[in-house]
Amino acid sequence: xxxxxxxxxxxxxxxxxxxxxxxxxxxxxxxxxxxxxxxxxxxxxxxxxxxxxxxxxxxxxxxxxxxxxxxxxxxxxxxxxxxxxxxxxxxxxxxxxxxxxxxxxxxxxxxxxxxxxxxxxxxxxxxxxxxxxxxxxxxxxxxxxxxxxxxxxxxxxxxxxxxxxxxxxxxxxxxxxxxxxxxxxxxxxxxxxxxxxxxxxxxxxxxxxxxxxxxxxxxxxxxxxxxxxxxxxxxxxxxxxxxxxxxxxxxxxxxxxxxxxxxxxxxxxxxxxxxxxxxxxxxxxxxxxxxxxxxxxxxxxxxxxxxxxxxxxxxxxxxxxxxxxxxxxxxxxxxxxxxxxxxxxxxxxxxxxxxxxxxxxxxxxxxxxxxxxxxxxxxxxxxxxxxxxxxxxxxxxxxxxxxxxxxxxxxxxxxxxxxxxxxxxxxxxxxxxxxxxxxxxxxxxxxxxxxxxxxxxxxxxxxxxxxxxxxxxxxxxxxxxxxxxxxxxx
Amino acid sequence: xxxxxxxxxxxxxxxxxxxxxxxxxxxxxxxxxxxxxxxxxxxxxxxxxxxxxxxxxxxxxxxxxxxxxxxxxxxxxxxxxxxxxxxxxxxxxxxxxxxxxxxxxxxxxxxxxxxxxxxxxxxxxxxxxxxxxxxxxxxxxxxxxxxxxxxxxxxxxxxxxxxxxxxxxxxxxxxxxxxxxxxxxxxxxxxxxxxxxxxxxxxxxxxxxxxxxxxxxxxxxxxxxxxxxxxxxxxxxxxxxxxxxxxxxxxxxxxxxxxxxxxxxxxxxxxxxxxxxxxxxxxxxxxxxxxxxxxxxxxxxxxxxxxxxxxxxxxxxxxxxxxxxxxxxxxxxxxxxxxxxxxxxxxxxxxxxxxxxxxxxxxxxxxxxxxxxxxxxxxxxxxxxxxxxxxxxxxxxxxxxxxxxxxxxxxxxxxxxxxxxxxxxxxxxxxxxxxxxxxxxxxxxxxxxxxxxxxxxxxxxxxxxxxxxxxxxxxxxxxxxxxxxxxxxx
Numbered sequence: 004x005x006x007x008x009x010x011x012x013x014x015x016x017x018x019x020x021x022x023x024x025x026x027x028x029x030x031x032x033x034x035x036x037x038x039x040x041x042x043x044x045x046x047x048x049x050x051x052x053x054x055x056x057x058x059x060x061x062x063x064x065x066x067x068x069x070x071x072x073x074x075x076x077x078x079x080x081x082x083x084x085x086x087x088x089x090x091x092x093x094x095x096x097x098x099x100x101x102x103x104x105x106x107x108x109x110x111x112x113x114x115x116x117x118x119x120x121x122x123x124x125x126x127x128x129x130x131x132x133x134x135x136x137x138x139x140x141x142x143x144x145x146x147x148x149x150x151x152x153x154x155x156x157x158x159x160x161x162x163x164x165x166x167x168x169x170x171x172x173x174x175x176x177x178x179x180x181x182x183x184x185x186x187x188x189x190x191x192x193x194x195x196x197x198x199x200x201x202x203x204x205x206x207x208x209x210x211x212x213x214x215x216x217x218x219x220x221x222x223x224x225x226x227x228x229x230x231x232x233x234x235x236x237x238x239x240x241x242x243x244x245x246x247x248x249x250x251x252x253x254x255x256x257x258x259x260x261x262x263x264x265x266x267x268x269x270x271x272x273x274x275x276x277x278x279x280x281x282x283x284x285x286x287x288x289x290x291x292x293x294x295x296x297x298x299x300x301x302x303x304x305x306x307x308x309x310x311x312x313x314x315x316x317x318x319x320x321x322x323x324x325x326x327x328x329x330x331x332x333x334x335x336x337x338x339x340x341x342x343x344x345x346x347x348x349x350x351x352x353x354x355x356x357x358x359x360x361x362x363x364x365x366x367x368x369x370x371x372x373x374x375x376x377x378x379x380x381x382x383x384x385x386x387x388x389x390x391x392x393x394x395x396x397x398x399x400x401x402x403x404x405x406x407x408x409x410x411x412x413x414x415x416x417x418x419x420x421x422x423x424x425x426x427x428x429x430x431x432x433x434x435x436x437x438x439x440x441x442x443x444x445x446x447x448x449x450x451x452x453x454x455x456x457x458x459x460x461x462x463x464x465x466x467x468x469x470x471x472x473x474x475x476x477x478x479x480x481x482x483x484x485x486x487x488x489x490x491x492x493x
Numbered sequence: 494x495x496x497x498x499x500x501x502x503x504x505x506x507x508x509x510x511x512x513x514x515x516x517x518x519x520x521x522x523x524x525x526x527x528x529x530x531x532x533x534x535x536x537x538x539x540x541x542x543x544x545x546x547x548x549x550x551x552x553x554x555x556x557x558x559x560x561x562x563x564x565x566x567x568x569x570x571x572x573x574x575x576x577x578x579x580x581x582x583x584x585x586x587x588x589x590x591x592x593x594x595x596x597x598x599x600x601x602x603x604x605x606x607x608x609x610x611x612x613x614x615x616x617x618x619x620x621x622x623x624x625x626x627x628x629x630x631x632x633x634x635x636x637x638x639x640x641x642x643x644x645x646x647x648x649x650x651x652x653x654x655x656x657x658x659x660x661x662x663x664x665x666x667x668x669x670x671x672x673x674x675x676x677x678x679x680x681x682x683x684x685x686x687x688x689x690x691x692x693x694x695x696x697x698x699x700x701x702x703x704x705x706x707x708x709x710x711x712x713x714x715x716x717x718x719x720x721x722x723x724x725x726x727x728x729x730x731x732x733x734x735x736x737x738x739x740x741x742x743x744x745x746x747x748x749x750x751x752x753x754x755x756x757x758x759x760x761x762x763x764x765x766x767x768x769x770x771x772x773x774x775x776x777x778x779x780x781x782x783x784x785x786x787x788x789x790x791x792x793x794x795x796x797x798x799x800x801x802x803x804x805x806x807x808x809x810x811x812x813x814x815x816x817x818x819x820x821x822x823x824x825x826x827x828x829x830x831x832x833x834x835x836x837x838x839x840x841x842x843x844x845x846x847x848x849x850x851x852x853x854x855x856x857x858x859x860x861x862x863x864x865x866x867x868x869x870x871x872x873x874x875x876x877x878x879x880x881x882x883x884x885x886x887x888x889x890x891x892x893x894x895x896x897x898x899x900x901x902x903x904x905x906x907x908x909x910x911x912x913x914x915x916x917x918x919x920x921x922x923x924x925x926x927x928x929x930x931x932x933x934x935x936x937x938x939x940x941x942x943x944x945x946x947x948x949x950x951x952x953x954x955x956x957x958x959x960x961x962x963x964x965x966x967x968x969x970x971x972x973x974x975x976x977x978x979x980x981x982x983x
Binding site: 004006007010011012013014018124126127129130133136193194197198201202204205206209211212220223224227228231252254255256258259260263382385386388389392453456457458460461462463466 | 494496497500501502503504508614616617619620623626683684687688691692694695696699702710713714717718721741742744745746748749750753872875876878879882943946947948950951952953956
């Protein structure tokens, strides 16, 4: 994989001087067209030590309009970042549509280093790389152009470079014992990198290995490939997956998981108030447990209109310290959010440890309202199930506690609540024409909900179905689930 | 994921009697169209113990024309199968175009069981499932329809079923202590299965979970979904990946790995004969080493026409026992081979342990001649690099020894050899018009070869580049590489 980048490629000063002006102009043009076409571009610059990664990144900034480039060097993760899923820091850095994001260090850095130092096994690396491949696939399906450059130096060249730096008194300080220690790991590192590159070189986003021996060759090559890919992306539509299969068939006997719920379950007011007080007390105690600060808590509430999401949420938050939770009501995405992959607006709100994020509606909108209303293509919502599962896998792997509630009511109960809302002055704002329209699509929604539960109620993130026909019963079930789950985990 | 399949779904005898005739007729029709459209169909029937998997498989054979169905139950692997890469047995069973292959037990069985019994870790399961997902993706890109059914029984139902079988003297014999032992593992198994299903439920090939409590419901559901998917596949083109990226740019300085080879390397006749004898002796000894029988050996030879592949191969085989090696000259695929994914014809020739398979040209045809001559689409050869890497990963993981040789000569030397062949009566059959035509495409081939080496010379299966301008030098380098590699491995 690296052999072609060990041939001593170089470019003369004459060629450089001759080619550079046209390349820079063409790159600027392409960048301009890209902004107009609203294509987000992700450029990874990875490679061995001392291979001029940061110099390349600086060159790209110099050659193009830096106002539309966001460059990210990977320092140690901040405490903010350490307390969230591993990929959170990268999601924060994703370029919006029309911008170029350059990553000097990326989602590859950590898994490769961990494996090279022997702190993980090959199967761990493969597991990480499979997740990375799916992540990049998702970016591409969301319209991004993903370019991955690997800067390579042969062992011999790297050694020479370190020695010549050491020889010159003016540059001696740049070579530390740590550099030599890294150099001793060259072979191991190369082997691990080769495995990582092999398993993530896909047809849509292959790695591009560039020899770093001669800076002129290196930069001109990166610039030319970048130009070629930008132009190819501008001249072609983004890749779309074709779904040749029909969506799953509804059950033959008209029985489904929603209809199977026993909506007659109820609590009377006295029992409700007693249980409520007791559970809220337990919840409050739990939030003051010393282990509470070791976990982030993510709760999401989905349900048809008027199913009681807001009421359920309020019964939880009254037990929490207002400084420690945030409610995120999910409505139409903002302009910033529309410029990003659809999961971005949820990633940005993932909480730190000790904090609770409550989503009133959530990322499941993709496979519910967006599917039913045709806001996204069938291919888009079909692929969303596994993208969502991957997202939740990240949440759970970071030791966050994830709770997913589906609140269920009957069509008749919904009607009753709508009418009540219209009759009550202070509740009228809660009912709109859209609510009535959605109601007509009940069967399509029911189908989408069942598919969603089938595909995303997983061993790592199961759904809790809440019979909410009786509000008291529903609220207590929610609260109890939260309390028992926290008691388990803390 | 399994919740919807624990609702006690059932279908009455009336519905069954009413729906069945039309369904069977429609299935037969679809099967007929499928044969005409030459679509291969892969149906996996997996699930928990006692969930009527084999009954379902039998039903499908009964409903459709069994002459175009190939059914595979997975017994213990044969010794033939154990001595080859894990996936070999499944490749043997793949249905050709126009046929339906039904798998009762599949590539999921073993990884799930191993994990459930705690013999592997979660990261191993994830690694296996990522490979499985890529394999199925490849099948789909090669035109197959892949349907995956998971038959599910709730814990309660499974228990009841075992108990009722035990109670009846006529069926008591069917329940063994092993069945109860398996039952105790229900929760673990369910969790592992859920993880496996989650990570392989893709948009193109999602798992379909079917409740197995009521056989009528189960079979009618499977039949109806099957029909729906067959029809959807017949009415839509197969999914194709879109490659939005341009292929890699050639090196700026016109230096490439082929041109960098030192073709002046040579051996004189005397040294050649001496070394030849000594190496052939060592090789012969190695093949009688007691560890030789623990490995299969796969060698492949690629190179432009007249590069000396045949001569190189002959210098190896003279040291081998004719019963232990096979040479596979790769020409146009046969009719059987054309009915399968392009890698199939190489899978079928993978050797058992103690045997040597020598490929004179190989699976790399996909990214060489097929790319250059336009025999496959750009998307096809672009995805082939990682498919080939996956294939070789399988070979290497089965402890086979894989050697890949690229034989390189200059364009002038090729011309000289062509002319010599034409001048020599007994060599004339070796030179055809096609050879002369290929010669004109030298630059396109050079580009394809360099891309191939960059993408497929990996840490697990590196290429050996052989300077073959001087035949003596080339043959000795090949033989030496083989001998030293075997000495290392045995």
